[in-house]
Amino acid sequence: MAIDPSNILLNGRVAVVTGGGSGIGRGIAAGLKAFGAQVAIWEINPDSCASAAAEIGALGIVTDVRDAEAVDSALERSSAELGTVSILMNNAGGVFYSPLLDTAEKGWDALYRANLRHVFLCTQRVARAMVKAKIGGSITTVTSIEGARAAPGYASYAAAKAGVINYTKTAALELAQYGIRVNALAPDVTLTEGIMAIAPPGAEARFAFTIPMGRAGHVDEMAGAAVFLASDMSSYITGQTIHVDGGTQASSGWYHKPETGDYILGPP
Secondary structure: OOOOHHHHOOOOOEEEEEOOOOHHHHHHHHHHHHOOOEEEEEEOOHHHHHHHHHHHOOEEEEOOOOOHHHHHHHHHHHHHHHOOOOEEEEOOOOOOOOOHHHOOHHHHHHHHHHHHHHHHHHHHHHHHHHHHHOOOEEEEEEOOHHHOOOOOOOHHHHHHHHHHHHHHHHHHHHHHHHOEEEEEEEEOOEOOHHHHHHOOOOHHHHHHHHOOOOOOEOHHHHHHHHHHHHOHHHOOOOOOEEEEOOOHHHHOOEEEOOOOOOEEEOOO
């Protein structure tokens, strides 16, 4: 089968992006729209939901994806206004510092609901709709590099993100018979509004030493990988976690030495 450039296009497809009001989600929503998909943004924040939808030309639905009834309602409206969803981007999530010895059950549950529960709810509901309509599709979840490495102070968050990675593998096997592919994207530092708001002075310069490619990622680079996984260009890829991280996962503790740029094992 020859590669056709049109295989990257998403014309005639309907996509849902959770947490699409800002950051990586907003970039992914814009990328999917640029390649031809009709896009619905499910976002809990009314203001960012409205602004992103208006800027991108998407359907904005204020939705708390942690709530099953809200997900069902959002899917019903998305399908009624745009058509059957065949692309799902589970991007919503949240994090806060929570050392293991100080983590309360309430905090653990909050991070689970923000990072893993909604992945189950949205994946299940959208996959059911695809199966009912007898169409294939693509489901992609944004996990994190913290799901594949230790994350001191963020054990609950890391556990949820690791859960996403294994859920992706298992869901991929169960849904393969229906022509539904399931994958994940794992970023490291990506320059979103949220990151820039909390990053200390000089943080961008430090990225040059801690990330092999010498810089932080951009939301458009996450969007590029998301478009690829949603398209027919990735028609034989399922159950995979792709690290869009500038080489951080591969580095496994190797850093650029500030004085020379050479690699050293340990902190710069």
